[in-house]
Amino acid sequence: MVNYKARLDRTFMALVDPTRRAILAQLERRDGASISELAKPFTIRLPAVMKHLDVLADAGLVTRSKSGRTVTVRLRPQPMREAMEWLRRYERFWSSSLDRLTAFAESKEAEIRRRGR
Amino acid sequence: MTGLTLVRRIRARPQVVFDAVTTAEGIARWWGPDAGPVLVAEAEARVGGRYRVRFRMLDTSEHESSGEFLEIVRPERVVMSWRWKGGVEDPGESRVEITLKPIPEGTELTFVHSQLKDEETRRSHTEGWVGALDKLEALFAAIPVA
Numbered sequence: 001m002v003n004y005k006a007r008l009d010r011t012f013m014a015l016v017d018p019t020r021r022a023i024l025a026q027l028e029r030r031d032g033a034s035i036s037e038l039a040k041p042f043t044i045r046l047p048a049v050m051k052h053l054d055v056l057a058d059a060g061l062v063t064r065s066k067s068g069r070t071v072t073v074r075l076r077p078q079p080m081r082e083a084m085e086w087l088r089r090y091e092r093f094w095s096s097s098l099d100r101l102t103a104f105a106e107s108k109e110a111e112i113r114r115r116g117r
Numbered sequence: 118m119t120g121l122t123l124v125r126r127i128r129a130r131p132q133v134v135f136d137a138v139t140t141a142e143g144i145a146r147w148w149g150p151d152a153g154p155v156l157v158a159e160a161e162a163r164v165g166g167r168y169r170v171r172f173r174m175l176d177t178s179e180h181e182s183s184g185e186f187l188e189i190v191r192p193e194r195v196v197m198s199w200r201w202k203g204g205v206e207d208p209g210e211s212r213v214e215i216t217l218k219p220i221p222e223g224t225e226l227t228f229v230h231s232q233l234k235d236e237e238t239r240r241s242h243t244e245g246w247v248g249a250l251d252k253l254e255a256l257f258a259a260i261p262v263a
Contacts, residue, residue: 018142032179043238052236082219087121088122090230091123092150094121094123094228094230095123096149096150096151097148097150098123098147098226098228099125099127100146100147100148100149101127101137101138101146101226102125102127102148102226103147104135104137104143104146104147105127105129105133105134105224106127106128106129106223108129108133108136108137109128109129109130109133109223112133114229
């Protein structure tokens with residue numbers, strides 16, 4: 001329970017930052033990139049990119065594996081699925097509830113009008 | 118975060134919609150994701166007042182949510198805290214905001230359900246959230262399901 005909530009918070013927090021989203025978008029286009037490849041499109045320096053990667057790794061959104069001197073970063077989509085599932089669940093719930101609310105309020109309004117306000 | 122945002126245009130005056138949202142009799146008529154019955158509806162519509170709703174879904178599962186009214190501006194706005202009772206996937210407390218705007222045909226209802234309950238955190242992340250969720254949607258759509 002607590003873990004689920006904490007995981008969601010970490011995922012959403014990680015996704016708030018535009019640089020981190022850009023990193024994820026890069027990884028989505030080509031899975032498995034080195035840190036310097038990932039840093040290339042950005043004006044920020046390598047240490048800053050590393051920090052962003054730490055946040056993404058903490059949230060479980062990327063994995064890093066080292067072979068020799070190269071660190072390969074890969075996308076890990078599970079936390080995003082979980083975050084989407086959270087959104088979808090609530091969307092389903094509220095969307096149909098609000099449809100029912102709409103129908104109910106409209107019938108109430110019609111009733112009031114029939115009674116002559 | 119703006120979380121989940123839904124908008125409905127309702128052919129009823131704001132007062133009528135407001136009562137449907139803030140009274141137990143009203144809530145009992147619409148709360149829940151399918152045509153299953155609302156079993157318990159309690160609402161004390163004042164700032165600090167509590168509400169509780171228990172409903173049964175068509176698959177016979179029962180669910181309960183409850184919370185506190187945080188803001189009430191009749192007939193324009195209701196803010197409430199919200200959480201599922203029990204349940205293995207309880208994601209903690211969240212926040213529901215309902216805003217009613219009069220329009221020529223009746224009422225435009227804007228519904229926002231956000232996960233972050235802390236006002237300060239929420240405000241500081243609002244901008245980021247909107248984009249984040251759009252991107253998330255796009256990213257997610259692009260990832261094949263394992």
